[in-house]
Amino acid sequence: xxxxxxxxxxxxxxxxxxxxxxxxxxxxxxxxxxxxxxxxxxxxxxxxxxxxxxxxxxxxxxxxxxxxxxxxxxxxxxxxxxxxxxxxxxxxxxxxxxxxxxxxxxxxxxxxxxxxxxxxxxxxxxxxxxxxxxxxxxxxxxxxxxxxxxxxxxxxxxxxxxxxxxxxxxxxxxxxxxxxxxxxxxxxxxxxxxxxxxxxxxxxxxxxxxxxxxxxxxxxxxxxxxxxxxxxxxxxxxxxxxxxxxxxxxxxxxxxxxxxxxxxxxxxxxxxxxxxxxxxxxxxxxxxxxxxxxxxxxxxxxxxxxxxxxxxxxxxxxxxxxxxxxxxxxxxxxxxxxxxxxxxxxxxxxxxxxxxxxxxxxxxxxxxxxxxxxxxxxxxxxxxxxxxxxxxxxxxxxxxxxxxxxxxxxxxxxx
Ligand SMILES: [Zn+2]
Numbered sequence: 001x002x003x004x005x006x007x008x009x010x011x012x013x014x015x016x017x018x019x020x021x022x023x024x025x026x027x028x029x030x031x032x033x034x035x036x037x038x039x040x041x042x043x044x045x046x047x048x049x050x051x052x053x054x055x056x057x058x059x060x061x062x063x064x065x066x067x068x069x070x071x072x073x074x075x076x077x078x079x080x081x082x083x084x085x086x087x088x089x090x091x092x093x094x095x096x097x098x099x100x101x102x103x104x105x106x107x108x109x110x111x112x113x114x115x116x117x118x119x120x121x122x123x124x125x126x127x128x129x130x131x132x133x134x135x136x137x138x139x140x141x142x143x144x145x146x147x148x149x150x151x152x153x154x155x156x157x158x159x160x161x162x163x164x165x166x167x168x169x170x171x172x173x174x175x176x177x178x179x180x181x182x183x184x185x186x187x188x189x190x191x192x193x194x195x196x197x198x199x200x201x202x203x204x205x206x207x208x209x210x211x212x213x214x215x216x217x218x219x220x221x222x223x224x225x226x227x228x229x230x231x232x233x234x235x236x237x238x239x240x241x242x243x244x245x246x247x248x249x250x251x252x253x254x255x256x257x258x259x260x261x262x263x264x265x266x267x268x269x270x271x272x273x274x275x276x277x278x279x280x281x282x283x284x285x286x287x288x289x290x291x292x293x294x295x296x297x298x299x300x301x302x303x304x305x306x307x308x309x310x311x312x313x314x315x316x317x318x319x320x321x322x323x324x325x326x327x328x329x330x331x332x333x334x335x336x337x338x339x340x341x342x343x344x345x346x347x348x349x350x351x352x353x354x355x356x357x358x359x360x361x362x363x364x365x366x367x368x369x370x371x372x373x374x375x376x377x378x379x380x381x382x383x384x385x386x387x388x389x390x391x392x393x394x395x396x397x398x399x400x401x402x403x404x405x406x407x408x409x410x411x412x413x414x415x
Contacts, residue, residue, distance in 0.1 A: 080153040081122050086110045088155065090162035093128050093172050096179035104180065111168075112158060115148040123151050126161060132174050134167035143167055200236040203228070204245060207235075208254040218248035266296065266307050267334045273298035276336070277343030279306070280327070280352065280359070281377070282318055290314040292323055294330075297343065320351050324362045338367040347380040 085091060091112040099105050111127040125148025128134075137143045144150040145161055145168070161168055207224055211217075225246045229235050238246050270276060277297035284290055296309040312326045331338060344360050346352035352359045353376060360374040390407035394400040403411070 081114050081124065082155075085155055085158055086112050088159065090159040092162075093175060095175050111162070113148055121151075122153065123149050124153060124158070125150055126168060126171075128171040128175060129165075129168055132171040134171050136167070138166040196234065197236075200234045203233055203235050204250075205254045205258060208251040209258060211251060212255055218251045221248055221251035222246045263310070263334075266309065267336070269300050269305075269307075270296055270298050270309075270334070270336055273300065274340065275299060275342050276340045277345070278309075278341065279345040279377075280323070281347055282314070282323075282349070282351070290316055290318045292318075292326065294327070318351065320354065320357055320359045320362055323351070323359050324366060327359075327363075328366065338363075338369060341367070341369055342371055343373050343375070345375045345377055348376045348384065 087110075091110050092108040093111045095107055095109055096104050097107045111129075113125045113127050113130075115123045115125060117123075123144075126145035129143055129146040130148065134143050134146045143165075145165070150157070150161075204225065207228065208218075208221060211221055211224065225235055225238075236245050238244060244250070275298070279295040279297065280292060282290065282292050291314055292312040294309040294312065295306055297304065297306050299305070310330055312323075312330060314322060314326065341363075344352075344363065346359065350358060353374065355361060360372060364370055364372050390404055391401040392404045394402050
């Protein structure tokens with residue numbers, strides 16, 4: 001702004017009476033262009049004074065576009081740029097901007113631009129024509145407004161460009177079209193990309209969970225990922241910064257993290273529940289590893305629910321004391337209040353049901369929960385009934401029992 005003001009000042013100073021009188025070259029005034037009282041030339045009483053005009057040999061020029069005079073215009077109008085032109089309604093173009101609340105609203109901005117070369121020569125141009133590279137006019141001729149090289153510093157020419165130049169009008173339409181399509185701001189774009197990235201990781205995790213749920217080996221993770229990618233599913237690239245996320249190790253990590261989060265969520269619910277119950281059973285894996293599987297019963301939002309709580313490695317020791325100790329460690333770790341426990345369900349094994357040394361009895365003693373109720377599992381009991389029903393006496397007077405032949409055959413057929 002300073003430079004513009006200086007120019008304006010300079011032009012006013014330069015066109016003082018003394019200077020005009022001293023100048024040898026004629027001053028050209030475009031009366032048609034500067035017909036308003038706001039014009040710097042007209043506003044100067046010195047210039048419209050007939051005496052002055054006569055004295056200084058000024059030429060009153062009407063058509064500024066004459067080639068013979070254009071050179072002179074260039075020479076003398078360099079001082080004639082006025083920053084107030086930038087406030088003329090014709091120098092405004094319409095655009096859309098996002099306001100502080102993120103809504104798109106119309107805004108008017110000035111397209112007039114001033115360019116000054118190293119010799120101080122000022123030319124003007126149009127921001128819109130430049131932005132949309134309207135290098136040529138509709139008639140095929142060069143559009144100097146697009147390169148800020150228009151040299152006639154005259155308001156009427158500026159207004160003419162803003163109102164009638166076809167290429168300018170075209171640029172104005174392009175501006176409105178491109179801006180009115182709601183362009184997301186940087187923050188939104190960033191969050192969208194972040195979400196896309198998140199989505200690709202989430203898809204990898206879903207794949208790992210699917211494999212786990214379907215009892216597929218974890219090394220089928222990679223081919224399943226490849227297939228999904230071929231089907232257009234957005235997945236994290238096979239390698240990110242030299243790290244591969246599509247192998248059995250990665251799948252296991254995904255599952256472990258997922259399990260940890262699920263466990264945390266469950267613990268929160270258990271701690272909010274007024275009462276708790278536990279379903280426990282021992283199991284032996286194919287590799288003969290003893291473990292104990294635990295399910296929790298709780299109340300969530302007035303609804304009774306059952307969820308997988310954990311799998312405890314018994315380290316080969318399946319005694320009641322060891323089970324109680326291991327369970328205690330897990331409950332302590334999660335900050336579960338055992339006083340809330342009022343129910344336990346197990347199979348019929350004496351390890352759990354033993355009156356004095358069973359798990360239930362030991363838990364009652366350890367946590368002071370005499371009100372703990374023990375239910376043996378109906379499915380286990382029913383299986384026992386079925387198992388006993390399939391037996392018969394050997395019949396040799398020894399009271400030994402054996403599995404009935406047809407049941408044995410049936411069981412062997414089942415494998
Ligand atoms: Zn333009």
